[in-house]
Amino acid sequence: MTVDPDLADRLHDHVAGLRRYALVLTRDRDRAEDLVQECLTKALAAAETWKPGTDLRVWLFRILHNTHVSELRKQRVRQTAALSPPDEAVDTDPARRIELQQVLDALDQLPEAQRRPIVMVAVEGMSYAEAAKALDVPLGTLYSRLGRGREALRRLLDGAGKPRLRLVV
Amino acid sequence: MSTRPDEPDDITHRLNAYLDGELGPDAAAAVEAQLCEDPEAAARFDDFARHKALLAEAAAELEPAAAAGAGTAKTAALEAELVHKLSTAPAASGRPRPRALAPWPVNLAAAAALMATGWFGHATMGGPDARVPDYVSEAIGAHRVFGEDFIRPAEFDARSTEDVFAWLSTKLGHAVRIPRLEGMGMELVGTRIHGTKEGPIVQVIYENQAGERLSLTMARHPEAAPAIVFERADVADTRVGYWSQGPLDYAVVTDEPQAEIRAIASELQVAGKS
Numbered sequence: 001m002t003v004d005p006d007l008a009d010r011l012h013d014h015v016a017g018l019r020r021y022a023l024v025l026t027r028d029r030d031r032a033e034d035l036v037q038e039c040l041t042k043a044l045a046a047a048e049t050w051k052p053g054t055d056l057r058v059w060l061f062r063i064l065h066n067t068h069v070s071e072l073r074k075q076r077v078r079q080t081a082a083l084s085p086p087d088e089a090v091d092t093d094p095a096r097r098i099e100l101q102q103v104l105d106a107l108d109q110l111p112e113a114q115r116r117p118i119v120m121v122a123v124e125g126m127s128y129a130e131a132a133k134a135l136d137v138p139l140g141t142l143y144s145r146l147g148r149g150r151e152a153l154r155r156l157l158d159g160a161g162k163p164r165l166r167l168v169v
Numbered sequence: 170m171s172t173r174p175d176e177p178d179d180i181t182h183r184l185n186a187y188l189d190g191e192l193g194p195d196a197a198a199a200v201e202a203q204l205c206e207d208p209e210a211a212a213r214f215d216d217f218a219r220h221k222a223l224l225a226e227a228a229a230e231l232e233p234a235a236a237a238g239a240g241t242a243k244t245a246a247l248e249a250e251l252v253h254k255l256s257t258a259p260a261a262s263g264r265p266r267p268r269a270l271a272p273w274p275v276n277l278a279a280a281a282a283l284m285a286t287g288w289f290g291h292a293t294m295g296g297p298d299a300r301v302p303d304y305v306s307e308a309i310g311a312h313r314v315f316g317e318d319f320i321r322p323a324e325f326d327a328r329s330t331e332d333v334f335a336w337l338s339t340k341l342g343h344a345v346r347i348p349r350l351e352g353m354g355m356e357l358v359g360t361r362i363h364g365t366k367e368g369p370i371v372q373v374i375y376e377n378q379a380g381e382r383l384s385l386t387m388a389r390h391p392e393a394a395p396a397i398v399f400e401r402a403d404v405a406d407t408r409v410g411y412w413s414q415g416p417l418d419y420a421v422v423t424d425e426p427q428a429e430i431r432a433i434a435s436e437l438q439v440a441g442k443s
Binding site for chain 2: 009016019024034040043047099100101104107119121123127143144146147148150151153154158
């Protein structure tokens with residue numbers, strides 16, 4: 001039996017990453033945890049499709065992404081997001097907390113297709129090639145969605161002090 | 170790439186690719202030159218960079234509370250199961266695994282001493298969804314991957330384990346001796362060091378004459394965390410006993426149904442005090 005000595009460590013980091021990604025996208029702790037668990041359950045069922053030596057993180061994010069897409073299809077409507085950074089984060093000053101809240105709220109106004117690459121790249125530090133593989137889109141599409149999403153975020157956040165701009169997609 | 174009316178311009182693409190480290194040195198130098206000359210591009214870049222950092226920070230603040238929330242034990246169990254499955258899947262021909270030939274030694278005296286001191290007063294028999302601290306999840310994963318590996322379980326053999334403990338003692342600023350279980354019929358196989366987000370953990374693997382394995386995992390006890398008197402948990406078929414003593418957290422992990430986890434823990438705790 002060949003065992004990759006880092007596998008347990010890597011998988012643990014990836015699960016934390018899946019949870020962060022699911023949290024930012026759902027803004028709901030229970031739904032995020034459910035998504036991660038469903039992803040791991042599917043990964044267990046499909047374990048033989050993972051080839052040792054290939055990118056485990058991309059494989060897992062792809063499963064999570066597909067799980068999330070099918071969940072959204074079932075729900076049709078995205079529920080109103082609520083989760084905020086926890087108040088007990090004492091070392092975060094109030095102005096910073098407001099900024100964090102604003103950026104999460106702005107992200108929520110973007111279409112799913114733009115939110116996903118933004119979160120994968122910003123939160124998980126994925127390369128464009130990894131994010132494109134995980135989302136199963138061509139690299140050009142990823143570039144384009146990331147660019148549109150970040151421009152939209154900028155318009156939304158710049159407009160925070162002025163009359164609120166409505167995002168038209 | 171399809172052209173849409175709202176398609177971002179080339180500058181946006183280049184700024185994003187620069188921000189995300191996707192450009193080669195020449196292209197990156199060209200963007201840097203543009204940032205010096207073009208205040209509008211510089212302002213746009215600053216916004217992209219700030220929003221990216223804010224998102225990463227927001228996610229980092231959301232995650233610890235969620236990772237400590239209810240329901241994460243199931244995630245930890247699934248995670249451990251997946252590690253096991255991914256490690257063993259390529260060798261589907263079966264593990265060269267000796268099965269139980271003799272029962273585990275039962276140290277009734279030690280178990281009685283344990284009861285007398287009330288040491289496991291908080292002991293609970295956890296179900297498959299029992300919540301366990303992070304280091305215990307790590308210990309379970311480490312045991313499933315390495316404790317049960319009969320080809321190369323350890324990175325440091327029994328002799329080199331001395332060096333591991335010398336290193337651990339330096340790291341903790343506190344002398345830690347190699348826990349011995351010969352008295353319970355278990356020989357030291359070797360040691361592994363794992364990196365986790367909470368810091369290093371040391372896994373010591375033992376084996377009895379029947380080839381049954383047990384892992385003892387030691388991690389630094391987080392200063393803010395309450396001391397754990399003694400807890401029992403079962404995660405799928407894996408049985409765990411864990412506690413804290415002085416500067417360290419301990420976890421005993423085994424898949425052997427006969428193992429006397431409390432007695433072993435007692436033996437280790439008594440040894441740790443002397």
